[in-house]
Amino acid sequence: MVNTSKQRIYNWYISLVAASCMVLYGYDAAVFNAVQGSKNWVNYYGNPDPNQIGAVNTATTVAGIIVGWFLTAPLSDYFGRRVAMFCGAFVVFFSTFIQAFAPAGHGIGAFIAGRALVGAGQALAIPAGPVYIGELAPPDIRGKIMSFWQMFFSVGSFIAYWVNYACTKNVPALGNWDWRMVVIFQLLFPGIICALIFFCPETPRWYVQHGKMDEAREALRKVRETEEEVESELLQIKQAIEYEKHVIDGRYAPLWKDKSIRKRLLLAFVLNFGQQVTGQGSLNSYSTIVYKKVFKDNSTIQLINALNGTFGILFTLNATWTVDRYGRKFLLFVGAIGMAICMVLSASVYIGTPDNADGSKDTGVASGIVFLMFLFALFYKPSWGAAVWIWSSEVFSMNVRAQAVAMSAQMQGVGNAIVNQIFPLILAKIGFKAMYMFAGINVLLAAFVWFFLPETKGYALEDMDTLFGGVSHTEKGAHFVENEVLGEALGKEGTELTVQQVEHASNKKETV
Template identity: 60%
Template sequence: MVHKTRVYNWYICLVAAGCMVLMGYDASVFNSVQNSDNWHAYFENPNSYMLGLMNTVYTVGGIITGWFFAGPLADYLGRRWAMGIGCFITIIATFIQCFPPPSNPVPAFMAGRVLIGMGQALAIAAGPIYIGEVTPSYIRGLVMAFWQMFYSVGSFVAYWVNYAAGKHRDELGEWDWKMVVIFQLLLPIVIISQLPFMPESPRWLIQRRDDVDGARKVLAQVRDTEHEIESELLTIREAIQFEKEALDHGKRAYMTLVKDASIRKRLLLTFVLNIGQQLTGQGTFNSYSSTIYQKIWPDGDTINLINALNATFGILFTLNATWTVDRFGRKFLLIVGAIGMAVCMLITALVGLQTPSTAEGAKTQPVGIAIVFLMFLFAFFYKPSWGATVWIYTAEVFPMNVRAQAVGMCSQMQGVANTIFQQFFPTFYENEGLKSFFFFMTCNVFLAAFVWFLIPETKKVALEEMDTLFGGQSHVSHGAILMQQAKQGQFEVDGEERGVGGDGDKGVEVAAAEQNAGAKQ
C-alpha cells in the first residue's frame, strides 16, 4: 500500500510541474495560430522575418528575468511565491495577447509575449528546484520526468483546442485564434489556487530562515520514517552550514558560480546541455511544424490534426522517462536520444529530397505520411532524453547556495538558443527546405559525443553529495565539522560559566566531528 506521505509528495510535485505547461502551451500557441487566415489578416500578414520576431521576442523578457531575477526571487521570497508570481504575470500577458488593439495589434501582441517570457522564466526556474528539494533522491528522476511531460500536456491542450477551433472557423471568425490564446489562462489559475496548500521547500526554510522545526514538519509530510526525516534534516543543515560560513552565501552567489571551479564546471556543462536541447531541432520543429507541413499537406485541418496527434503521443513518449531515467541513468538516455534523433533527421531529409512533388509543389500522400511518421519517431527519442533528462540534470547538480541562480540561468540558455534559431529558421527553411534538417542531424551527433566524454552520471546521487561527484568539496562533511565546532564553542562558553570544560573535551568533540565527516565521505 502506498504511504500517504508519498501521495502528498506526488501531489505537490505535480502542481509544481504544472509550471511547465505554461512553456509547452506558449510554444505551441504561436505554431497553432499561424495556420489561421484570420490571425494573419488581423496582424497584417507578417512576412517570415516578422513571424520569427513575433515568435522569439518573448525570450527577451525570459532571458533577462531568468538570468538576473528568477534566482534571487526564488531565494528571497521562496519557491512557492516565485511560481505564483510567474503564473500571475502569465495571466496578465495572456489578456494582452488575446485582445491587442485592431488598429495597431503587432506591438501589443509582442509586448504580451515579452511578459509571457518574464512570467515563464520565474515559474520554470522555481518549479524544478522545488520538485528536487522536496523529493527523495531515489525517485527524483521519476518525479522530474513529469516536468517534461507537462510540457507535452501544454502542447496537447493548445493543439487540440486549435484543431477544434479550426473545424468551426467560419462561425468563430477571429475567435478561431483567440480561443487558442485565451485557454492559456487555465493552468496558471489552477496552480495559484493550489499553492496555499503546498509547504515551502525544507531546504529553503533552513537556508533563508534557519527554521529547523519548520523544515522538520515539511519533511514529515513527504517522508515515510522518522529516521529518514532526521537523517535528511541533518544532511541539509550540514551542507547549508558550510555554504553559509565557508562560501559566504547571500553576498556573492553569482560570483561563486564563476570562482568555484567545481560549480563553474557544472554551469558550463549544463549551459551546453540546455543549448543542446534547442540544437536537437525539437524547439524549432514545435514552433514551425505548421510551416514545414504546409509544403507537404495543402489542407490546414490535416496539419492541425497532425500537430494535435503529435502532442498526444508526446505525452506517452515522455512517460518512458519515468521508468528509464533512474534505471539506466541520465547519460544513457541523452546519448541514445541524440543518436536516434540524428538518424530521424537524416532519413527525413533524404525522404523529402529524393521523392517527387506534385504539380502544386506538395508531396504525395505516402511521402507525407512517411515524413510525419519520422517526426513522431523523432519525438519518441527526444521526449524522455533531451526533453525530460536535461531538466532533471540541471535541477539536481547545483548546491543550495547557487541552485536558484544557476537553474534560472541554465533554463534561459534555452531561451538564448531559441532566440537565435527561431529567428533565422523561417528564412533558412524557406531557402533550403528539408536540407536544413542536415544541420540538426549534425548537432545531434556532436551532442551524443559531448555527453559520452564530459557528462558525469548523477543517477540516485543525493543533492548534497553532488559537489563531491564533480570534484568539489563535500559540503556535508565540511558542514558537519563546522557545526561541531560551533557546538564546541558554545560548550566552552557554558563550561567557563560553570567552571568546567577544557581543551581535552574540545579535542574529543573535534575528533568526533572529523571522524563523522570522514565516514560521510
C-alpha cells in the same frame, strides 16, 4: 513493490502541482505555432513577414533570458520557490489578455509585448519548479518524478493543439475567435497554479537556509516516512548549508570561482542550449509552416500537431521507467543519435521524392515524413526533453542552486532565440535540407554527452559536490554544526571553537 505510503503519495501530489509550471511553457510554445495557420490571425495582423514572425517568438525568449538571469534567483532565494512559481503564473495569466485582445492592423507590436510578458512569467516560474521538486523528492524516485516535468510540457501542447484543431473545424462561425479561443485557454493552468501552490509546503532546504528549523522539520515530515529519515536529512541539509555559509563567498561568485561548480554550470549551459537546437525547438514553434511544405489543408496540419501533442505525453512517460534504471547519460546519448537519424531520413525522403502540382507530397510520402517526425519526438521527449531538466536541477549545491538552474534554463532561451529567429528564413531558402543541419548538431551533442557528462543517477543532492571533484559540503559542514552544538555546551554560543576545544568538549560530554 511500489511504495504507496501517504508521504510518498503527497510527494507526488506537490511535485505535480509544481510541474504544472511546465504546462505554461508547453501551451505557449504551441499557441503561436497553432495560430500561424489561422488566416484570420494573419489578416488581423496585416500578413506579417518572416522577420516579424521570428520577432514574435524572439520577444518571448529574450524577455525570459533577461528575467531568468537577473530576477528569478533572487526572488526564489529570498521569498521562496512557491512565491517565484506564483508570480510567474500570475504574469502569464495577465499577459494572456494582452495577446488575445491586442488591436488589429499594426497591433502586432502589442501582441509581441504580450508574448514578452509570457516569457518573463515563464522565466520566473519554470526554474523554480524543478528546484522545488528536486529539494523535496527522495533520491530513489527523483528522476521518475522529474520526468513528469517534461511530460507536462507535452500536456500543455496537447491542450493547445486540440483546442486549435477544434477551432479550425468551426472557422466560419468563430471568425477571429478561431485563434483568440486558443490564446484564451492559456488562462487555465496559471489559474490552477496560483490557487494551489500555497497549499504546498516550502522546501526544507529553503527553510534551513533562512534559519527556520521547525518549519523545515514539518515540511520533511510530510514527505518522509520515518522520524529517523527526517532528522538524518535535516542534519545533512544543515551541515551543507553551514559549510556554504561559512566558507563560500556570495551567491553568484562561486559560480565562477569554484572550479567544481563552474564545471557543472558550463555543462548545464551546453545541455540546455543543446535542448533547443536539436530541432525540437523549431518544430515546437514552426511545425505548421514545416508541414505546409507537405500538406495544403490547414485542418490536416493542426490534426497532426494535436496528435503529436498527444503522443508527446506517451513518449515522455518512457522517462519514468528509464531515467532511474539506465541513467541520464544513457538517455541523452541514445536520444541524440536517434534524433540525428530521424532528421537525415526525413530530409532525404522529402528531397528524393517528386512534388505534386500544388507543391504537396503524395499521401504515402507525406505519411512517411510525419512518421519520422513522430519518431524524432519519441527519441527527444524522454532524453533531451526530460533528462536535461533532471540533470540540471539536481547537480548544484544549495547555495547556488536557484541561480544556476535559472541561468541554465535561460540557455534554452538563448538557443531558442537564435534558432527561431533564423529558422523561418532558412526554411524559406533551403526547405527540408535544414533537417541535415539539425542532424549534424545532434551528432555533436551525442559526442559531448559521451565524453564530458558524468552520470548523476542515485546520488543524493548533498553528494553532488564530490561527484564533480569538489569537497563534500555535508562532511565539511559537520564541523561547523558540531561547533555550534558544543559551543552551546561550553557556554560559548556564537564563537568559533578550535579543534582542541571540540575534543575537550567531546571528552567533557562523555565524562558527564
